[in-house]
């Protein structure tokens with residue numbers, strides 16, 4: 001019988017499902033070194049947010065087939081390490097949506113009516129009605145940052161309470177925002193006009209400390225901020241300072257940059273201006289049953305040799321089909337991610353062209369993999385092979401698929417073209433004999449480079465000295481170049497330069513690159 005380790009507390013219904021097919025060991029709160037010691041015995045691991053699944057643990061997990069996260073965020077799992085080891089990572093993208101949305105609404109009302117402090121006061125024997133004069137949310141403006149699953153549900157409830165809705169989400173179309181009843185605005189306007197702001201965004205390098213001292217200075221002094229998304233999207237020290245200075249009136253936080261929140265955090269000392277909960281967004285009976293069933297069923301299915309429906313890293317195809325298609329799916333996902341980053345902002349149209357041998361394969365899975373890559377900038381781990389098409393449709397992305405078996409530069413190649421608010425970009429890629437991915441064109445300029453984690457792409461005039469200038473500039477920022485290639489159609493015409501870098505590009509360098517004479521455009525990409 002296969003063995004499943006459950007290392008965080010999950011609802012019994014999940015254990016019952018797993019017990020149908022496996023021996024289930026529930027061991028909660030194990031220290032990391034003990035997890036590394038015992039993990040080689042197990043075929044599956046089921047966790048919540050309490051267990052960190054590190055590269056060290058995955059490397060020794062020789063029997064592990066699946067890691068199930070009973071929740072949305074897989075930021076506590078080293079997904080690339082699991083993918084390299086061929087371990088499926090699954091989550092429950094929607095099981096706790098309602099719970100998290102309702103928690104955000106509860107936080108908004110608690111903050112407005114001083115419920116935690118009034119409760120404390122009443123329980124201590126007082127009858128103080130003067131200190132707790134609150135404010136109404138009716139006819140106030142709510143700014144929703146991140147109009148995905150949770151943000152949309154918050155919008156519907158807030159609308160019913162008579163609130164005026166603004167939303168900021170660079171990956172959402174106006175039509176979608178209209179359906180939800182929100183005015184789509186830029187972040188600056190949302191910050192200046194909102195009486196309440198509620199955050200429903202993932203933690204990414206773009207959203208890290210998105211709410212900082214500069215932003216708090218622009219808020220109305222009567223504004224209130226709610227965060228039930230991820231710690232780290234708010235600069236906590238700056239928030240404490242802004243609340244002390246009266247730059248905003250209050251904040252309600254469920255998530256923190258470091259959890260558990262430090263005992264001496266300045267956030268703990270702001271009295272009735274702040275409401276704090278210990279990451280309880282998903283903690284409802286219903287959500288815990290939903291996520292436990294959702295994830296336990298997927299673990300059971302994978303242990304029985306069936307596909308998983310919400311795999312974060314490997315599609316839900318039957319294992320034999322998947323095995324053959326896997327390299328092309330990886331190619332499609334990488335190119336989707338690349339073209340999405342080159343396009344920047346919102347994409348409205350994606351052309352997926354399957355060429356050569358690829359024209360005869362399961363195109364639907366390749367299209368879905370391309371969309372998964374494209375949407376991963378906006379949706380991170382929430383996008384998977386099951387929901388990528390629906391998410392694209394909801395976001396108003398029109399997809400067309402074409403096939404051309406006559407293209408024979410490589411055995412099989414994939415060409416993606418994305419059109420969006422900031423223009424149009426295309427990339428082509430192929431697999432070499434050893435199944436290694438090669439990017440073979442960018443914006444129709446021929447190149448031949450493997451994708452790497454940190455890359456820089458420039459569009460420039462092909463002229464002497466330009467490569468040297470970019471090299472010196474990167475050197476002056478202490479960025480090491482691993483490889484460089486130029487693609488051009490004619491000598492001294494337009495050209496594309498692709499650099500693979502050992503280090504991420506520091507802030508500000510792109511602006512310096514754009515100042516180099518002959519550079520038309522520059523893009524940084526992290527794959």
Ligand SMILES: NC(=O)c1ccc[n+]([C@@H]2O[C@H](COP(=O)([O-])OP(=O)(O)OC[C@H]3O[C@@H](n4cnc5c(N)ncnc54)[C@H](O)[C@@H]3O)[C@@H](O)[C@H]2O)c1
Nearest residue numbers: 073100146147148149150171200201202229281282378382
């Ligand atoms: N507190 C909790 O216990 C709890 C429970 C569930 C989910 N969460 C967290 O809530 C967040 C939202 O979850 P969801 O299910 O609604 O996710 P989702 O993927 O459906 O929505 C996220 C939205 O954020 C948008 N977005 C991405 N980058 C952005 C940016 N830079 N600026 C503005 N918008 C951006 C995306 O376009 C998307 O619409 C996630 O971080 C999730 O981990 C917390």
Ligand SMILES: O=C(O)CC[C@@H](O)C(=O)O
Nearest residue numbers: 048049071072073096282
């Ligand atoms: O497991 C939890 O309680 C937190 C879950 C939540 O943060 C999520 O990302 O789904």
